[in-house]
Amino acid sequence: MAVEEVRGRQRITGVQVGLALVGLALIGLTVLLAWGFANRGERLGVSGRVRGTEPARDFQLALFSGETVRLSDFRGRPVVVNFWATWCAPCRVETPILVEVYKESKDAGVVFIGVNIQDTEADALRFIQAFGIPYLVGPDSTGKIVVDYGVGALPVTFFIDRAGVLHKRWEGAIDRDALRDLVAETSG
Numbered sequence: 001m002a003v004e005e006v007r008g009r010q011r012i013t014g015v016q017v018g019l020a021l022v023g024l025a026l027i028g029l030t031v032l033l034a035w036g037f038a039n040r041g042e043r044l045g046v047s048g049r050v051r052g053t054e055p056a057r058d059f060q061l062a063l064f065s066g067e068t069v070r071l072s073d074f075r076g077r078p079v080v081v082n083f084w085a086t087w088c089a090p091c092r093v094e095t096p097i098l099v100e101v102y103k104e105s106k107d108a109g110v111v112f113i114g115v116n117i118q119d120t121e122a123d124a125l126r127f128i129q130a131f132g133i134p135y136l137v138g139p140d141s142t143g144k145i146v147v148d149y150g151v152g153a154l155p156v157t158f159f160i161d162r163a164g165v166l167h168k169r170w171e172g173a174i175d176r177d178a179l180r181d182l183v184a185e186t187s188g
Helices: 014-044 089-108 121-131 144-148 176-187
Strands: 004-006 009-011 060-062 068-070 079-084 111-116 136-139 156-160 166-171
Touching (some): 060 136, 089 111, 089 121, 089 176, 121 136, 156 176, 166 176
Parallel strands (some): 111 136
Antiparallel strands (some): 060 068, 156 166
């Protein structure tokens, strides 16, 4: 019998307590996920939509070069943050374009940061070398940056203005003209 009568009261067994805790944990997780999904798009917008009021979330990134940078280190400069992975086919399409536009705009003070996700270091370094990526690149080893920026699919690129405000978000591989235009908008 699961419940025993003890001095006029029922005694709860360990199995019942365990089931109650699992149920509460599932309810809590469901509420947390629903809240996260409901607020993710609202905060960061969708591809191409102007946000212009939300400060970009600061993050720290340990680069493959051994240095560590924070997004806030570049306040006063326009920043392009691109999330990518070696196994992402559209990332392979847009990487040469990112490299080209970076080279065109770096003398104007534009900063490009590549955030690598879900790769081994060896695979990421081979990709960086194969494409000759000259800008700052590091792994989001904890997944926190991906979550903070609401990245659900790759590639995705964020444009942050000189004041540190999210200017635009681009989902999917970006073409040369769009990248140049968004860098120019963000720099202005």
